[in-house]
Amino acid sequence: MRLYGEESEDTLTGALNYSLSLTDLRRYQEAKSLLGEKTPVARRVLGESHNVTLNLRWHYARALYEDPAATLDDRREAVTTLEETERTARRVLGGTHPLTSAIEEDLLKTQATLREAPHS
Numbered sequence: 001m002r003l004y005g006e007e008s009e010d011t012l013t014g015a016l017n018y019s020l021s022l023t024d025l026r027r028y029q030e031a032k033s034l035l036g037e038k039t040p041v042a043r044r045v046l047g048e049s050h051n052v053t054l055n056l057r058w059h060y061a062r063a064l065y066e067d068p069a070a071t072l073d074d075r076r077e078a079v080t081t082l083e084e085t086e087r088t089a090r091r092v093l094g095g096t097h098p099l100t101s102a103i104e105e106d107l108l109k110t111q112a113t114l115r116e117a118p119h120s
Contacts, residue, residue: 012038012046015035016038016059019031019038035063058082058099072114075114079107
């Protein structure tokens, strides 16, 4: 951040990569916090359809639903985020693009876990 500034594509890409490491380490709260902070910046600076923005949104949803402590609201937010991100990816990249396919796969998986979750 010091080198490029908070709104730089390089900084946002670095945040994305760091969040992936946090998720791999099962440090979901830290990943969600970082992604929740950087995603609005990417949406504003890079736009909704930028690859970095799509990846930040996708991985935010993954951090939400992969967390073993995820609440029903977390799962709902993950589904909503994935639905919006998948639509944008499909419009911008096409339905056969690997990113679109990966987001769609996670959307289907997350929708299934939401259906299986006990509703309160």
